[in-house]
Amino acid sequence: MESSFFPYIGAFCWIGILLMLGTFLRARVKFLQTLLFPASLIGGIIGFFLINVGLIGLPSSAGWKVLSPKVFSMLTFHLFAFGFVGIGLLENKNKKEGQSKEIMRGALWIALLFGFLFSIQALVGKGIFDVWKLLVGGEFYTGNGYLLGAGFTQGPGQTQAYATIWEQTYHIANSINIGLAFAAVGFLVAGLMGVPFAYYGIKKGWVRIEGHKGEFPKNFLTGIMDRDAQPSCGNATTHPANIDTLSFHLGLMFAIYGAAYCFGVAWFVYMPKGISGLGFGFLFMWGMLFAMLTRIIMRKLNIIHLIDGESIRRLTGVTVDFMICAVFMGIHVVALHEVAVPFIVSLIIATIATLIVCLWFGRRAPSYGFERGLTLFGYCTGTAASGLLLLRVVDPDFDTPVAVEVGLMNVFAFVIFKPISFSMPFVPVEGFPMTWIFVGMIIVTPIVMYFLKMIRKPAF
Secondary structure, eight states: OHHHHTTHHHHHHHHHHHHHHHHHHHHHOHHHHHTTOOHHHHHHHHHHHHHTTTOOEEEETTEEEEOOHHHHHHHHHHHHHHHHHHHHHOOOTTTTGGGOHHHHHHHHHHHHHHHHHHHHHHHHHHHHHHHHHHHHOOSOOGGGGGHHHHHHHTHHHHHHHHHHHHHHHHOOTTHHHHHHHHHHHHHHHHHHHHHHHHHHHHHHTOSSSTTOOOOOOHHHHHSOOOTTOOOOOOOOOSOTTTOOHHHHHHHHHHHHHHHHHHHHHHHHHHSOHHHHTHHHHTHHHHHHHHHHHHHHHHHHTTOGGGOOHHHHHHHHHHHHHHHHHHHHHTOOGGGGGGGHHHHHHHHHHHHHHHHHHHHHHHHTSSSOHHHHHHHHHHHTTSOHHHHHHHHHHHOTTOOSTHHHHHHHHHHHHHHHTHHHHTTGGGTTSTTOOHHHHHHHHHHHHHHHHHHTTOOOSOOO
16 A cells, blocks of 8 residues: 555645645735745745755655655656646637737737747856856756756746656756756746836836726735635536536546557657657647547537536646646756756846846837736746736736737747747757757847837837
């Protein structure tokens, strides 16, 4: 029984404990409410310190057994990939609103700058790592600096996917640990820098909603709903005498994830060695594609009503909460020792550069410049959820179209971002022109935006 509990069931138990602790602290500590830190982030930070002093573990008949950061790193990967199954099953709720020309332009604006910022951050990380190795020496792989762009803009899951390919296919050391560390710090940057940035914009009068002071209802700040304000979490699509609705949705997601895994195995076995690692590295993508195919088939069979969007959103949200908490415990501080200085320096420079880019382009956006720039900063340091949290500071009721644009930007990013997302797995290949791909993105993006009239005179 002990062997079946260790390590993964025990790791989930620890994540649960830390999520509860994070929920309690968010409800009680004013500072955490001010920075809008979610419970998963608070719990993850606490877990980071505990695991690196050897306090995260389980009792056993042989004594205390410590859980390794690699356990939580693996959970991060699968939680991310599993969440994409939920994304693939979802249907866009904003189809009609999305047809608006202004919203489409705003989504394209965000998508273009998303790739632009990834490129800047990646080159900053690689450049600082190169300079440090030139000055001090060492055996570390400087290409791991590229993961700063992935960690900031795409979050821990996608970063882990790239790093897993690098480690397993090309035997690059420490990629997962460095990538997860970049992603984890990105969440902190989103709160520590983004919230003051938002309030500064309100103070300067840069927001479109006049008279707004960045005030929120109590339940938003504490993260706990009031007794008389508890919205429904979903709708029943199956009868409980047969199967619980959540069981049906969770079972469907696991079945799809299993199919995606089988596809990944087939890819790994039958594809050439250079790209075979994509079989498991892109497990999240296979999961999303299989989920979209499942939705199409269910629509053809006229049983699409069995999928409840709210239930899928809640289950996907669960994977995000658990993933954010796990990512911090997947970081092994000792393994970062050799690159500690370039790691910190690159983080500082990339944060400043990201803030400058968001403010410069935001001031010159066709409309809703500050709201878009602020949301972009959160998105390109944490995740889309971080960007929406910052947007709520200046637009609490989502009266501007920016929240919709954040969702629709993925339609454009699917095409615009392909040169980067399909190239990142091959960074360790000798002679691969990753640097030039980033340079090209940095040069082309402002030109495209200029001709699309997305760069205008400063509005604030």
